[in-house]
Each structure stands twice: as structure tokens, then as C-alpha cells.
Amino acid sequence: xxxxxxxxxxxxxxxxxxxxxxxxxxxxxAHVGLVADGHPVVIxxxxxxxxxxxxxxxxxxxxxxxxxxxGAPTCVTVTALEALVVARSAFESSMHYRSAVLxxxxxxxxGPAKLSALDVLVEALIPGRTRELRASTDKELAATVVLAxxxxxxxxxxxxxxxxxxxxxxxxxxxxxxxxxxxxxxxPGAAPDLRPGIDLPPSVRALAxxx
Amino acid sequence: xxxxxxxxxxxxxxxxxxxxxxxxxxxxxAHVGLVADGHPVVIxxxxxxxxxxxxxxxxxxxxxxxxxxxGAPTCVTVTALEALVVARSAFESSMHYRSAVLxxxxxxxxGPAKLSALDVLVEALIPGRTRELRASTDKELAATVVLAxxxxxxxxxxxxxxxxxxxxxxxxxxxxxxxxxxxxxxxPGAAPDLRPGIDLPPSVRALAxxx
Numbered sequence: 001x002x003x004x005x006x007x008x009x010x011x012x013x014x015x016x017x018x019x020x021x022x023x024x025x026x027x028x029x030a031h032v033g034l035v036a037d038g039h040p041v042v043i044x045x046x047x048x049x050x051x052x053x054x055x056x057x058x059x060x061x062x063x064x065x066x067x068x069x070x071g072a073p074t075c076v077t078v079t080a081l082e083a084l085v086v087a088r089s090a091f092e093s094s095m096h097y098r099s100a101v102l103x104x105x106x107x108x109x110x111g112p113a114k115l116s117a118l119d120v121l122v123e124a125l126i127p128g129r130t131r132e133l134r135a136s137t138d139k140e141l142a143a144t145v146v147l148a149x150x151x152x153x154x155x156x157x158x159x160x161x162x163x164x165x166x167x168x169x170x171x172x173x174x175x176x177x178x179x180x181x182x183x184x185x186x187x188p189g190a191a192p193d194l195r196p197g198i199d200l201p202p203s204v205r206a207l208a209x210x211x
Numbered sequence: 212x213x214x215x216x217x218x219x220x221x222x223x224x225x226x227x228x229x230x231x232x233x234x235x236x237x238x239x240x241a242h243v244g245l246v247a248d249g250h251p252v253v254i255x256x257x258x259x260x261x262x263x264x265x266x267x268x269x270x271x272x273x274x275x276x277x278x279x280x281x282g283a284p285t286c287v288t289v290t291a292l293e294a295l296v297v298a299r300s301a302f303e304s305s306m307h308y309r310s311a312v313l314x315x316x317x318x319x320x321x322g323p324a325k326l327s328a329l330d331v332l333v334e335a336l337i338p339g340r341t342r343e344l345r346a347s348t349d350k351e352l353a354a355t356v357v358l359a360x361x362x363x364x365x366x367x368x369x370x371x372x373x374x375x376x377x378x379x380x381x382x383x384x385x386x387x388x389x390x391x392x393x394x395x396x397x398x399p400g401a402a403p404d405l406r407p408g409i410d411l412p413p414s415v416r417a418l419a420x421x422x
Contacts, residue, residue, distance in 0.1 A: 028306070028392075031242035031288055033251035040244035040251050042288035044310050077242055077253035086399070086415055090333045090344055091351040095239070099255050122301045132385060133301055140302040162402045174343060175412045176402040181239075186391030188297070191373045193381050194388065201386045204297055 014156045023078055023098050023156065024049040028125060032056065033075040034067055047078060048117075048124035049151070054102060055117050057146045065145045069108040074149065076102040081181050087163035088174035094159065096178065102154045106147035117146045128203035225367045234289055234309045234367065235260040239336060243267065244286040245278055258289060259328075259335035260362070265313060266328050268357045276356045280319040285360065287313040292392050298374035299385035305370065307389065313365045317358035328357045339414035 014020075030047035033040055043064050048055045054076055058065035068074060083096035109117050118141075119130045136144075163176045170176075185207050188200060225231075241258035244251055254275050259266045265287055269276035279285060294307035320328050329352075330341045347355075374387045381387075396418050399411060 028292055029290060029308075031244075031253050031255075031290070033242075033244040033253035033286075035246050035249070035251050038246070039284045039314065040246050040286045042242050042244035042251075042253050042286045042312070044242075044288060044290040044308070046306070073250045075244075075251045075253045077255060079240060079242070079255040081239055084336060084396075084418070086337065086340070088344070089351070090329055090341070090347055091355070093333060093336070093340070095257070095336075097240075097255070101253070103250065118301055122304060125295060125304070125306075126297060129297070129304070130301070133299070134380075134383070134385070136301055140300070144302070162404075165402075165404075169345075170404050170406070172345070173409060174345070175409050175415065176405055177400050177415070178402070179399045179415060179418055180397030182393075182395045182397050184393045184395075185295075186393050188390045189388050191376075191387040191389070193373075193376075194386065195381070198384060198386050204386065204388070204390060207295070207390055 009157070012157045012159050014158050019098075019158065020100055020151070020154060020156045021049060023080060023100050024054065025124070027078045027080060030056065030076050030078045032068070033077070034064060034072045036067060046121060046125060047076070048121045050117060050120045050148075052151050053148045054151055055121055055146065055148055056106070057118065057121055057144055060143055060145050062145075065147070068106045068147055069145050071105045071107065074103070074105055076149065082160070083181055084179040085163055086175065086177050086179060088165040088169035088172060088176045092163050092165050096160050098156070098158050100154060100156045102149065102151060104149045104153055106149045109146045109148050114141065114146045117148060118144070121146075126203050126207060128206060132201045132203055220368070223368045223370050225369050230309075230369065231311055231362070231365060231367050232260060234291060234311050235265065236335070238289045238291060241265075241267065241287050241289045243279070244288070245275060245283045247275075247278060257332060257336060258287070259332045261328060261331045261359075263362050264359045265362055266332055266357065266359055267317070268329065268332055268355055271354055271356050273356075276358070279317045279358055280356050282316045282318065285314070285316055287360065293371070294392055295390040296374055297386065297388050297390060299376040299380040299383060299387045303374050303376050307371050309367065309369050311365060311367045313360065313362060315360045315364055317360045320357045320359055325352065325357045328359060329355070337414050337418060339417060343412045343414055
């Protein structure tokens with residue numbers, strides 16, 4: 001397994017599990033890497049955290065999900081972009097980001113653990129939504145793979161500083177600063193087949209406040 | 212090389228190169244997968260497109276950059292999240308996204324091609340910035356790897372529909388719709404060491420309009 005020791009810009013390494021958890025909890029999507037026939041494959045997929053476990057899910061029809069469920073070595077990367085760092089040179093220009101890399105292997109969940117993990121996945125995207133939905137059917141559950149990976153081998157990098165220009169560049173005429181990248185939610189649009197009289201549920205109303 | 216034939220939800224497959232280019236041009240970051248000692252590694256990095264080539268860059272001190280420069284088989288995945296799809300069941304709940312997967316190998320650029328690729332990378336993040344910056348120094352160029360991969364083997368998936376609930380669920384009481392995810396830029400903050408009298412440059416002023 002590749003080391004989680006950070007060799008590049010080690011000063012950006014963060015060893016605080018609380019900050020890792022915060023990133024995993026805020027993220028909607030992870031990029032999951034695996035090796036298929038010797039080649040790397042990276043797939044985006046919804047991610048959630050249940051205590052010390054990272055959760056993803058997908059279709060039983062997906063080859064990648066089957067490989068992951070079979071215990072293929074995996075890298076789960078979660079990235080939040082937070083600002084553009086506008087420096088006085090191309091070299092020092094960069095971004096504010098938080099980036100977590102987790103190494104390990106997934107195992108497929110079944111029974112009550114699978115049901116509860118699916119709830120965690122739904123709640124991670126839309127808090128409060130599970131109590132507004134009917135239970136999943138056996139057919140739906142049979143078509144869904146839910147995978148769990150222990151959060152054990154991980155690294156976290158956080159870049160959040162000002163541009164680090166040389167004294168010579170600072171003395172020059174170029175502007176330098178940070179431009180925040182903002183993420184929010186817009187106005188919910190009702191499905192064309194929504195029956196009249198069904199109001200926006202509390203979970204969706206709360207999204208505008210939460211995100 | 213893994214096939215770029217989409218087996219899951221093939222109806223979401225898009226074969227229009229224009230749409231691929233639009234996604235690559237809008238994206239700030241790609242997740243690049245490679246294999247190191249038999250294990251997958253996924254690293255987030257800034258991405259840009261120059262005609263039929265995907266460009267990334269990094270430090271000569273990065274092990275991953277050296278492996279990529281050496282021609283390691285690579286997967287470049289670019290994802291844009293555009294909405295939460297709030298369905299009437301957990302099973303049908305999903306997201307609107309555009310997701311591109313490119314397979315291939317990078318080669319390291321040098322000479323004028325390297326200089327011009329660095330400009331393309333800067334312009335992709337902050338259009339117009341190159342003409343406000345001094346030229347890179349030889350020392351900076353020596354510390355930077357610039358990598359190019361031909362855009363040849365790729366797939367693109369676009370999910371942008373309404374929830375696809377069953378007739379039985381549509382007849383029920385649950386709300387369904389789509390909640391847009393918004394991305395924008397905030398107010399630029401000047402670096403603490405910015406010299407007085409240096410105004411916000413046109414490139415940074417334009418960002419608020421562009422993004």
C-alpha cells in the first residue's frame with residue numbers, strides 16, 4: 001500500500017482526525033481509484049462517513065462496484081476547493097483546498113448494516129430525508145451494493161494561506177490575494193409529475209440553510 | 212487499457228466531443244489515477260485543455276508527477292456536480308452531474324511547448340492573468356513538470372433528468388424534484404503584504420462575472 005507520509009509540501013499535512021471527518025462529512029462525492037487489468041480507473045461516487053468507516057454505494061450491474069466489493073486495493077480521494085490563490089507569479093499561483101486520501105479495501109455490507117449504511121448515505125446528501133421516504137424494497141436492495149472501508153490509512157492536506165511571493169515580487173506591481181470559491185444551493189424545482197398539494201419537505205427546505 | 216464503453220446507464224453516455232471540451236474547460240481540478248507498487252493512487256490537480264491535449268502540472272519533487280512523466284498508465288477523471296435529484300425513494304435519489312473519464316499516458320513537455328502549456332494552465336484558472344504576470348524564471352521552470360495527454364480514449368456521462376420514480380411512488384405523498392448546486396466566486400481579499408495603490412487587476416475583476 002502506498003505510504004500516507006506526505007513528501008510534497010509536508011507543512012500542509014494535517015494529522016487531526018476531526019478535520020478529516022469534517023471534510024468527509026461535507027463532501028458529496030469522492031473519487032475512487034482501483035486497478036483493472038493493470039490500468040488505473042477513477043470513478044466519482046457519493047460518499048458518506050459512519051464513525052470510522054467510509055461508505056459508498058452503487059449498482060450490482062457496475063463492474064467497478066463488483067471489483068471494489070471483491071476487495072480490490074482502493075484509493076478514496078475527497079477534495080474541497082475553497083479559493084483561488086492569486087500570486088504575483090505563475091509559479092506561486094495555486095488554490096486553497098482540503099484534500100484527503102484514504103487507502104484500503106472495501107467490503108460489501110448486508111442485512112441491517114446495509115440498511116443502516118444506506119440511510120447514512122441518504123442523510124449525508126440530504127439530512128432528514130430518510131424519515132420522509134418509504135423503506136427500500138427487497139428488489140431495490142438486491143440491485144444495490146453498499147461498501148464500507150475502515151478509515152485507517154489516510155492523509156489530509158490543507159492549503160489555506162496567502163500567496164508566498166518573493167520579496168522581489170512583492171516589491172513589484174502585480175496584485176496578489178485570494179478569491180473565495182463559493183458553493184451553495186439554488187431554488188428547488190418540483191418534478192413535472194409532482195401531484196398538486198405536496199409541499200416542499202423539511203429536508204429540502206433545510207438544504208438552503210445548511211449548504 | 213480499460214474500455215471506454217459505458218456499461219452502466221449507457222443512456223447517459225454522451226459522444227459529443229464539444230460537451231467533453233466544455234467540461235474540461237470549466238473544471239478547475241481533475242482527479243488523476245495511477246498505479247504505484249500495484250496500488251491505485253488518486254491525486255487532485257489543476258487541469259486545462261489545449262485543443263486535443265489535457266494538461267496538468269506539478270513539482271519535480273512529487274513522486275506522482277515523476278511516475279506520470281515516466282509514462283505510467285493514467286486515468287484522468289473530471290466531475291461537475293450540478294444538482295441533487297430528490298426522488299420519492301432512496302433508490303431513485305441521485306445527482307445531476309457531468310463526468311468525463313480519459314485514459315492514456317502523459318508525456319513531459321519542454322521548451323516552448325512547456326511555456327505555452329503553463330500559460331494555458333494559468334489562463335484556465337484565471338483568464339487574462341498571464342498578461343499581468345512576469346515571465347517564469349529558469350529556476351521556476353526547472354522545478355515544474357508540465358504533462359500533456361492526448362484526448363483520445365474518453366467517455367462522458369451526463370445525468371440531468373427529473374427523478375424517475377415508479378407510478379406507485381408518484382401516486383404517494385413524497386415530494387420530488389431537483390435542487391441546483393451553485394458555484395460562484397466571492398469577494399477577492401488582498402494579500403496582507405500587498406503594496407498600497409495596487410488595484411484589483413482586470414483578470415480578477417472578470418472572475419466574478421465569469422464564474
